[in-house]
Every structure is written in structure tokens, then in C-alpha cells.
């Protein structure tokens with residue numbers, strides 16, 4: 001069988017570069033085309049010296065890619081630019097890492113992303129690709145929307161608990177921490193070393209665009225509307241994401257019943273792992289890998305519990321999950337190309 005010809009759009013950005021890193025060791029992927037925006041025309045090694053040892057195609061403009069000559073397109077572009085471009089491609093399986101095809105409703109998209117959706121006719125057919133919960137929909141899908149990085153961690157922590165009615169759908173409070181790569185490679189004063197190092201701050205207080213995405217997906221799990229309070233924080237690490245969720249327990253439940261549900265749901269998952277009783281998830285447990293770690297703890301306030309999860313935002317939170325989705329969509333072993341162990345320390 002010939003290899004899967006892949007185009008990676010946005011290869012001069014952080015998620016695009018991590019996709020290239022993972023694709024290089026994926027036995028079935030052949031990187032056929034790489035595209036960039038302002039850096040089109042440059043070589044990958046010029047932009048990313050860590051790729052110097054590898055023969056890679058040059059970066060072209062995305063519009064210059066021959067989409068009829070590729071099997072899979074990975075879109076690692078900013079939202080809106082992503083849908084404008086991906087909406088014109090008919091020939092290949094599209095795996096989008098941007099937020100453009102995650103929300104089901106174009107009006108909600110317009111409200112939270114500040115503009116009309118560029119390709120609303122595609123929203124209905126897009127598969128929301130949290131792989132562990134989308135396996136039956138992925139094979140043969142034409143358009144796969146990879147979840148946001150924060151939503152990935154939150155949904156892995158809470159979906160099984162809402163599905164089984166062990167926690168309430170209201171009054172879910174989520175504190176989230178992200179490494180700086182979560183905001184992309186573009187130059188931003190707020191991301192300069194002197195602004196970020198030796199400091200931590202919350203942002204998007206009371207209004208972050210991952211809120212509607214998390215609520216949309218948790219509501220499907222709960223079978224009822226879900227309301228969350230969500231507060232992200234920027235922390236001075238390159239990659240990694242941690243969420244701690246304070247939940248209301250259903251009558252008669254304890255954190256041990258939450259642990260039992262997580263153990264049951266993730267027992268056979270290759271990438272999602274319940275930690276031993278009392279062990280806190282940490283970003284260092286998953287750095288550079290497609291793994292996620294979760295756990296549930298008792299809270300001192302009766303009737304509440306704490307559920308935590310850690311992922312690498314550039315792997316399970318974006319590029320790794322994109323490849324995991326491709327594997328399932330195309331009938332390959334789900335873990336193919338994603339077996340690398342976390343980098344520690």
C-alpha cells in the first residue's frame with residue numbers, strides 16, 4: 001500500500017511544527033507539502049533549526065498546494081483563515097486544528113470568534129474529534145475538527161462523570177493552566193520572556209472562547225445544558241496544560257465513585273490514564289507525548305469533589321490528537337506514530 005500523502009498547512013507555527021515532528025516518525029505518512037503564511041518561500045530548517053537533519057519540502061503558500069495530490073490535509077492555521085481555505089478543498093480528508101468547525105452553531109461561532117463563519121455549510125458534517133469519544137464517527141469522515149487544548153483536558157476529565165450522572169451539570173468550576181506555546185508563535189508583547197517568566201496570571205476572566213465549546217460537548221454527555229465557570233492562567237512553561245475541576249457530586253456519590261467511573265471508562269484507552277489514589281496529575285507526566293493523566297479527589301466541602309487532568313497542549317491537545325484522529329479515520333492502528341514516551345525531566 002502506498003503511503004498517506006499529507007499536507008501540513010501552518011508548518012511555520014507551533015502546532016504545525018509538532019505535526020511535522022510526529023509525522024516524520026509515523027510509518028505511514030509521507031509529508032508531501034508544507035505551507036506557511038508570511039514565511040512561505042523559506043525552508044523548514046531555516047525557521048526550525050531542529051529539523052536540519054531531515055529532508056522536508058519547502059514552505060509554500062497554502063493556496064499553492066496541489067490538494068488533488070494529497071490524501072490528508074492538516075490545517076494548523078488561525079481560526080477564520082482556516083475555514084476560508086479548508087472550505088475550498090474537496091479532494092482530501094481534512095483535519096482542522098483550529099476552532100472553526102468545533103461549534104455546531106454558526107451564530108455561537110460569530111458571537112465568540114468575532115465574525116461570521118466563513119463556511120457555515122460545513123458545520124453539520126464536521127466530526128468533533130475527541131478521539132476517545134468519536135471513534136464510531138471518524139472512519140470515512142471528510143472533515144474532522146480537533147478539540148481545543150483546554151477542552152481536550154476538561155472533556156477527558158468530566159465526560160464519563162456526566163454521562164453516568166455522578167456529578168451535576170451546573171456549578172462546575174474549572175481552573176486551567178497553560179504553557180506559553182498555547183498562544184502560538186506569533187510575536188506578542190504579552191508573551192515575551194520578561195513578561196511571562198517568574199510570573200503567573202489569569203486571563204479571559206469570565207469570557208474565554210473555549211467556554212461555549214466545553215459547554216456544548218459536556219451538554220451532550222449530560223443530556224442537559226451545562227454551565228461552567230472557566231478561568232485559564234498562563235504559566236511560564238513552554239508546553240503543558242493542567243485543569244482542576246470542582247464538581248458537585250450527585251446524591252450518595254464520593255470521589256471514589258468518580259475514580260471508579262474513570263477507571264472503568266479509561267481501562268482500555270491507550271492514551272488516557274487514571275492515576276493511583278491521591279496522585280495529582282502533572283504536566284511533567286505527559287510532556288512531549290500523546291498521553292493524558294486524570295484523577296479525582298475528595299473536597300473538604302461536603303458534596304463536592306475535584307477532578308484534574310494534564311496533557312501536552314501541542315500533542316494530545318492538538319497535533320498528536322490530529323494524528324490519532326487520522327489513524328482512526330483511515331483505518332490504521334490508533335496509536336501508530338504516537339508511541340513515544342513522555343520527555344522527562
Ligand SMILES: NC(=O)C1=CN([C@@H]2O[C@H](COP(=O)(O)OP(=O)(O)OC[C@H]3O[C@@H](n4cnc5c(N)ncnc54)[C@H](OP(=O)(O)O)[C@@H]3O)[C@@H](O)[C@H]2O)C=CC1
Nearest residue numbers: 010012013014015036037038039076077098182184185318
Ligand atoms: N498552540 C496550541 O497549543 C494550540 C493551537 N490550536 C489552534 O491551532 C491553530 C494553530 O495554532 P498555533 O500553531 O499555535 O499558531 P501559530 O501562530 O504558531 O502558527 C500559525 C500558522 O498559521 C500560518 N498563518 C497565519 N495566517 C495565515 C493565513 N492567513 N494564511 C495561511 N497561513 C497563515 C502562520 O504562518 P506564518 O508564521 O508563516 O505567517 C503559521 O504557520 C490555531 O487555530 C490555534 O488556535 C489548537 C490547539 C492547541
Ligand SMILES: CC(=O)N[C@@H](CCC(=O)OP(=O)(O)O)C(=O)O
Nearest residue numbers: 098099148149178179180182183
Ligand atoms: C495560552 C493561550 O493563550 N492559550 C490559548 C489557547 C488557544 C487555542 O489553542 O485555542 P483554539 O484552538 O481554540 O484557538 C488561549 O487561551 O486563547
